[in-house]
Amino acid sequence: MSPRVTAIVLALLAIGLTVAQDVAPARDWYHSWQYIALLALAIVVMAGYAWSARSGADGAAGRKLALAMVGAIAVAVTGLLSGLIGPDTVTVVGTPGTVAPVPDLGVAAFFPAVDAASLARGDSIVTLRRRGADPLDVGTQPTPIGLSVAFTQLRPAAYVAARDTHGNHLTVTQPNNPSFLSPVMLFRQQQQIRDKTFPMDTFATPAMHRIARILYFSAADLAAFRHGLSGAGNQAGAVLSIADDAGNSRGLTIAASGMPVTVADLDLTITLGMYPVLVIASAPQPAVMAGGIVLFVLACVWSLLRGKTPAAAGTGRVDAQPVT
Amino acid sequence: MLAGAPAVSFDVPRVGGGSDSLAAHRGSIVLMNFWATWCPPCKEEMPALEQLYREYRGRGLVILGIDQGESAATAGAFAREHGVTFPILVDEDQNYASSYVSVGLPTSVIVGRDGHVVRGIDGAQTLDQFRAAVGPLLAAK
Numbered sequence: 001m002s003p004r005v006t007a008i009v010l011a012l013l014a015i016g017l018t019v020a021q022d023v024a025p026a027r028d029w030y031h032s033w034q035y036i037a038l039l040a041l042a043i044v045v046m047a048g049y050a051w052s053a054r055s056g057a058d059g060a061a062g063r064k065l066a067l068a069m070v071g072a073i074a075v076a077v078t079g080l081l082s083g084l085i086g087p088d089t090v091t092v093v094g095t096p097g098t099v100a101p102v103p104d105l106g107v108a109a110f111f112p113a114v115d116a117a118s119l120a121r122g123d124s125i126v127t128l129r130r131r132g133a134d135p136l137d138v139g140t141q142p143t144p145i146g147l148s149v150a151f152t153q154l155r156p157a158a159y160v161a162a163r164d165t166h167g168n169h170l171t172v173t174q175p176n177n178p179s180f181l182s183p184v185m186l187f188r189q190q191q192q193i194r195d196k197t198f199p200m201d202t203f204a205t206p207a208m209h210r211i212a213r214i215l216y217f218s219a220a221d222l223a224a225f226r227h228g229l230s231g232a233g234n235q236a237g238a239v240l241s242i243a244d245d246a247g248n249s250r251g252l253t254i255a256a257s258g259m260p261v262t263v264a265d266l267d268l269t270i271t272l273g274m275y276p277v278l279v280i281a282s283a284p285q286p287a288v289m290a291g292g293i294v295l296f297v298l299a300c301v302w303s304l305l306r307g308k309t310p311a312a313a314g315t316g317r318v319d320a321q322p323v324t
Numbered sequence: 325m326l327a328g329a330p331a332v333s334f335d336v337p338r339v340g341g342g343s344d345s346l347a348a349h350r351g352s353i354v355l356m357n358f359w360a361t362w363c364p365p366c367k368e369e370m371p372a373l374e375q376l377y378r379e380y381r382g383r384g385l386v387i388l389g390i391d392q393g394e395s396a397a398t399a400g401a402f403a404r405e406h407g408v409t410f411p412i413l414v415d416e417d418q419n420y421a422s423s424y425v426s427v428g429l430p431t432s433v434i435v436g437r438d439g440h441v442v443r444g445i446d447g448a449q450t451l452d453q454f455r456a457a458v459g460p461l462l463a464a465k
Binding site: 113162168 | 326329334358361363392398416419421423425428
């Protein structure tokens with residue numbers, strides 16, 4: 001492989017590796033020594049080629065490609081710096097209806113309040129607010145913010161509606177979570193059953209002296225059990241284990257999403273859905289990356305166009321007079 | 325609780341009929357009290373809140389007792405039994421308490437005339453503590 005081809009291949013590789021940080025952010029690999037080493041190697045080879053090509057060692061086309069290498073090196077350097085010294089990925093879990101400060105970005109993240117229906121739809125978005133700036137809605141697509149990208153990941157959640165046997169609505173609390181008075185379970189814990197791990201959470205109904213452990217079963221997990229739920233279809237479900245204040249078990253049941261179940265003197269309706277967490281990951285400097293890519297592409301095109309002139313054919317020189 | 329932050333508001337049913345919200349009282353000093361009928365400290369605190377309401381409503385204090393997660397029938401029966409005359413709101417979705425990151429019941433949140441949170445108070449308060457919290461705000465024009 002000639003030095004020119006090697007440099008171009010490595011330039012494309014470096015650009016691809018850097019752009020990947022924006023397209024598929026928050027991967028640990030971007031902070032690994034292998035990723036850093038690949039970009040560093042590409043930078044060294046590209047710089048070596050550009051240095052020799054600028055003095056004419058690879059002809060006039062090489063001189064143009066040296067400019068393209070400058071663009072690719074800029075992209076690779078910003079990708080390398082992001083991977084090398086960029087902050088680790090941060091995941092912000094917010095209770096519905098609350099505001100969480102995000103010091104890394106200098107913003108406050110507003111997690112929307114939800115009811116059972118909106119949780120089931122799973123279409124909640126997080127809004128970032130900064131003093132003096134317009135609010136910014138963040139969804140599952142990466143959104144550049146300074147030297148970071150922000151996006152949301154949808155995770156399993158459940159809205160718990162509890163009533164006593166007379167139909168009176170009951171307060172739901174979460175004694176083990178910071179969101180003490182939220183009826184929305186975010187499954188911050190996990191429980192292993194045999195070789196599988198299930199999202200888990202805990203809630204209480206103090207008026208009835210009941211404590212419930214709730215496990216989230218995906219549709220596939222639920223289908224693996226012969227649960228005999230009518231109307232469950234291929235939906236996710238929840239396994240509920242109820243105890244009293246003294247820790248005595250008072251019942252165990254499986255609830256399909258949105259279907260009421262009665263257990264341990266409680267009428268429970270568990271609506272399963274998705275709720276976003278906010279993920280913030282380091283990202284390459286967007287202006288440098290965009291400028292570098294534009295420079296690389298234009299210089300490559302320029303070198304190809306000039307290289308097609310008849311004067312250059314067979315001489316290896318492209319700095320001849322233009323065709324008239 | 326975010327003192328100084330804009331106070332969020334939700335429209336919820338009011339015991340006795342209709343609906344109400346924090347936002348409907350913008351321009352007044354509002355004391356929101358998150359409570360529930362099963363909560364013993366909430367029950368102990370109610371007489372102090374009622375007395376505070378009787379003393380200060382003429383000076384513009386609004387008290388909203390916001391029941392968390394219970395039915396209007398449950399909250400209404402409790403209010404009648406304990407002679408509560410200030411507005412009782414029923415927040416079945418518990419949006420108020422979760423949004424203000426209430427770590428227990430009762431929790432009180434004082435909101436200024438500008439609609440921003442002045443302070444949050446965890447746990448039951450005495451009448452004197454409530455007076456000390458809202459008195460200076462009512463005096464300031």
